Amino acid sequence: MKKKIISGALAVLMGVMLIGCNAKTETTTKSANDDKLNIIVSIYPLKEFADKIGGDKVVVTCLVPENMEPHDYEPKTKDFETLTKSKVFIYNGLGMESWVDQVNETIKDKGVTIVDSSTGVDVRKEENAIDPHIWLSLKSAQIQSENIKNTLVKLDEKNKDYYEENYKKFKEELENLYNEYKPKFDRLNKKNFITGHAAFGYLCRDFGLTQKSVENLFAEGEPTPKQLEDLINFCKENNIKTIFSEALSSPKVSETLAKEVGAKVVPILTLESKEEGKDYIQVMRYNLDEIYSCLSKE
Ligand SMILES: [Zn+2]
Structure with a gap:
């Protein structure tokens, strides 16, 4: 009898605890989502950098849709709405987003922090145009990530240590990959490839x-017959066997x-949109590995 009363009381108590737990879980989830920094990035690699550093403290959305060549993208009305509701807008810079001045003009008074991720990168030019593809450099990606980290620290100081730690880990991954491939490429005689x-x-x-x-830099226009002929000659002169x-x-x-010069075609990844099943480091490793193995065999 005594035992039954106890188990009855225990059941009631457990019931209360369960209700208590449920209620608590709901509030926790709600406030956790509210607490997260809402970040919009322009192009895919910036989403990975922001996710790496922001971890579970941020929600990152990419403006350019998947499978779209970002050089062709233009923001839509709904993108402007998404942007004005966000806390941070991070863009690549260096002309990658030809539309960015218009966007920044619209959102600058809406309490959105605007971040040019290219700040501090040593810019290169090609045929007098600024090259925007800095995320494909492990060195420049580190600077972009540092800019993102500094922004997160400024906006969410209570999680400073968390962001610093995530950045440190990612920076190490970038450095390790660079240090692995630098001596390999240094030893190669052949340094030219076609992309x-x-x-x-x-x-x-x-x-x-x-x-x-x-x-060209902006994925515009196919080559003229003359340019194609130059490329063919270049491949023949340099005995290039991979395109x-x-x-x-x-x-x-x-x-x-490839057909003209008797070369094979090998995929290379620009990260201008998401590569299925591969993260940033895996894509960079894939590219370096493919370039290295092709150049070392030719
Ligand atoms: Zn491009």
Whole structure:
């Protein structure tokens, strides 16, 4: 009898505890979401950098839709609405977003912190145009990530240590990958490769390589017959046996070129949109590995 009363009381008590727990869980979830920093980034690699550093303290949304060539993107009315509701807008800079002045003008009085991720990067030019593809350099990606980290620390100081720690870990990953491939590329005799659009200038600068491209910096226009002829001659003179090609940019021209010079076409990844099943470090490792193994075999 005594036992039954006890178990009855225990059941009631447990019931109260369960209700208590449920109620608590709901409030926790709600306030946790409210607490998160709402970040909008322009292009995909910035989403990865912001997620790496912000972790579970942030919600990051990318403006340019998946599978869209960001050089072709223009913001829509709904994008402006999303932007004005966010806390932070991070863009690549250096002309990657031709529309960014218009966006910044619209959101600057709406309490949105605007971050140019390229601040402090040593800018390179190609044919007098500024090259915006800084995220494809492990060195520049580190500066972009540091700019993002500094913004998060400023806006959410109570989580400073968390952001600093995440940044430190990511920085180490970037440095380790660089240190792994730098000596390998230094030992190579062959340094030239052909790619789809001129996206790998910063990667080349990091590793002492040279790219020639089928399309220009902004993935505009297919080559003229004269330019194609120059590329064919370049490949023949340099005995180039690999043509790198991107999913979003002129794969047909790359195939034509490869056929003309007896080379094979190998995919290379610009990270201008999400690569299924690969994160930033994995994509960079893939690119470096493919470039290295092609150049070392040629
Ligand atoms: Zn590009």
